[in-house]
Amino acid sequence: xxxxxxxxxxxxxxxxxxxxxxxxxxxxxxxxxxxxxxxxxxxxxxxxxxxxxxxxxxxxxxxxxxxxxxxxxxxxxxxxxxxxxxxxxxxxxxxxxxxxxxxxxxxxxxxxxxxxxxxxxxxxxxxxxxxxxxxxxxxxxxxxxxxxxxxxxxxxxxxxxxxxxxxxxxxxxxxxxxxxxxxxxxxxxxxxxxxxxxxxxxxxxxxxxxxxxxxxxxxxxxxxxxxxxxxxxxxxxxxxxxxxxxxxxxxxxxxxxxxxxxxxxxxxxxxxxxxxxxxxxxxxxxxxxxxxxxxxxxxxxxxxxxxxxxxxxxxxxxxxxxxxxxxxxxxxxxxxxxxxxxxxxxxxxxxxxxxxxxxxxxxxxxxxxxxxxxxxxxxxxxxxxxxxxxxxxxxxx
Amino acid sequence: xxxxxxxxxxxxxxxxxxxxxxxxxxxxxxxxxxxxxxxxxxxxxxxxxxxxxxxxxxxxxxxxxxxxxxxxxxxxxxxxxxxxxxxxxxxxxxxxxxxxxxx
Numbered sequence: 001x002x003x004x005x006x007x008x009x010x011x012x013x014x015x016x017x018x019x020x021x022x023x024x025x026x027x028x029x030x031x032x033x034x035x036x037x038x039x040x041x042x043x044x045x046x047x048x049x050x051x052x053x054x055x056x057x058x059x060x061x062x063x064x065x066x067x068x069x070x071x072x073x074x075x076x077x078x079x080x081x082x083x084x085x086x087x088x089x090x091x092x093x094x095x096x097x098x099x100x101x102x103x104x105x106x107x108x109x110x111x112x113x114x115x116x117x118x119x120x121x122x123x124x125x126x127x128x129x130x131x132x133x134x135x136x137x138x139x140x141x142x143x144x145x146x147x148x149x150x151x152x153x154x155x156x157x158x159x160x161x162x163x164x165x166x167x168x169x170x171x172x173x174x175x176x177x178x179x180x181x182x183x184x185x186x187x188x189x190x191x192x193x194x195x196x197x198x199x200x201x202x203x204x205x206x207x208x209x210x211x212x213x214x215x216x217x218x219x220x221x222x223x224x225x226x227x228x229x230x231x232x233x234x235x236x237x238x239x240x241x242x243x244x245x246x247x248x249x250x251x252x253x254x255x256x257x258x259x260x261x262x263x264x265x266x267x268x269x270x271x272x273x274x275x276x277x278x279x280x281x282x283x284x285x286x287x288x289x290x291x292x293x294x295x296x297x298x299x300x301x302x303x304x305x306x307x308x309x310x311x312x313x314x315x316x317x318x319x320x321x322x323x324x325x326x327x328x329x330x331x332x333x334x335x336x337x338x339x340x341x342x343x344x345x346x347x348x349x350x351x352x353x354x355x356x357x358x359x360x361x362x363x364x365x366x367x368x369x370x371x372x373x374x375x376x377x378x379x380x381x382x383x384x385x386x387x388x389x390x391x392x393x394x395x396x397x
Numbered sequence: 398x399x400x401x402x403x404x405x406x407x408x409x410x411x412x413x414x415x416x417x418x419x420x421x422x423x424x425x426x427x428x429x430x431x432x433x434x435x436x437x438x439x440x441x442x443x444x445x446x447x448x449x450x451x452x453x454x455x456x457x458x459x460x461x462x463x464x465x466x467x468x469x470x471x472x473x474x475x476x477x478x479x480x481x482x483x484x485x486x487x488x489x490x491x492x493x494x495x496x497x498x499x500x
Binding site: 095096097154155156157180193201202203204205207208213214215216217221222227228229230234237292 | 404405406407408409410411412413414415416417418419
């Protein structure tokens with residue numbers, strides 16, 4: 001069934017279809033309508049879940065951590081400074097290997113205050129040990145929430161579903177509401193092997209010392225370094241799981257099918273624009289325009305940022321002439337984080353494209369189609385070379 | 398999924414019991430020494446007082462007529478000595494005791 005709703009409501013319906021048991025969230029613009037919709041669904045009895053109101057984002061994720069530890073499927077959502085207020089708990093959720101799903105409705109971070117869209121919030125948390133998925137439209141938001149639960153519970157790693165504030169969160173689009181029974185088959189109930197049970201007390205995540213030590217039974221227990229190494233290796237192994245889940249989703253629902261990179265006119269392109277989120281769809285219009293001018297350019301939307309699909313990127317792009325990375329985030333004092341990661345992914349290839357970086361849209365600065373076209377016209381030339389530092393689009397000074 | 402391929406094979410999950418936090422007695426700088434001449438339950442042969450047992454944050458003091466402190470896990474915080482109404486517990490430098498034991 002197709003419905004017309006906002007991106008935030010698409011996210012809430014994804015959570016409802018996932019039959020999430022515990023929701024804890026603190027409202028923050030532009031995420032607020034997700035929490036409002038979910039509280040309505042719980043209040044009206046349409047959703048059989050506990051909605052736990054909290055006084056902060058730190059508590060919201062702490063509630064999810066506790067609920068997830070008891071074996072419940074949990075959800076939270078936030079944006080910008082709210083995500084940063086959770087930072088300590090983000091690392092905890094990942095280290096504790098809890099399959100929490102969180103929507104990050106991307107917004108710029110203060111100071112100065114902004115409520116508008118960029119990607120600095122989620123990108124700044126890339127090293128917290130969470131999987132990060134990026135959605136490009138409303139259909140992808142609802143579908144990605146459902147896939148995120150399947151992924152998180154398969155690999156025991158929490159997942160962020162990131163989508164652009166306002167551009168997606170507050171706009172209305174038609175999208176297909178997946179059928180409840182089909183979702184149930186795709187996403188079976190959460191049945192963890194190990195969970196907190198009052199009848200059988202256990203210790204979770206107690207202090208570790210620098211070295212390994214025997215547990216109370218005398219068996220060697222893993223230390224901090226072993227546990228963290230396992231998180232990293234499992235993150236890398238998640239790349240294969242993402243491929244499998246995407247295939248199964250495509251076979252079941254007939255949508256998606258691109259686990260890491262969603263290409264548009266990339267096959268016969270010499271140059272490829274790379275970005276995350278709704279910008280990759282915005283760029284499709286620009287690509288069509290430039291194709292008419294005879295410039296062989298395509299656009300690739302990156303769906304997964306952590307674990308970084310470096311091999312998929314190297315295989316897809318190493319034979320191209322140039323990559324142009326558009327980013328709504330910046331590693332201050334260096335360059336765009338995605339830009340640096342893409343260059344690193346290509347480094348081992350002897351024949352590799354030039355890579356350029358544009359920073360744009362920070363704090364919701366309007367991204368004009370003509371500016372994107374100008375940047376691509378300027379970059380898509382055989383004489384272009386890899387840059388060390390980003391250029392800025394739409395800067396007025 | 399085969400067991401060896403399972404995800405999250407290494408987590409900090411354990412059964413509660415003495416020693417789950419390691420041999421925390423090695424952290425101790427001051428050792429609580431109990432004087433049975435002053436200790437209320439020892440002196441009166443009654444199940445009384447037990448302030449040390451109540452206040453010990455690590456549960457290493459027994460509720461017996463002569464309370465016993467488990468030095469394997471006692472961190473030497475000194476709360477028992479502070480709370481003992483009879484002044485029966487003295488905190489002694491661990492180094493002095495070790496030097497004496499090694500003589």
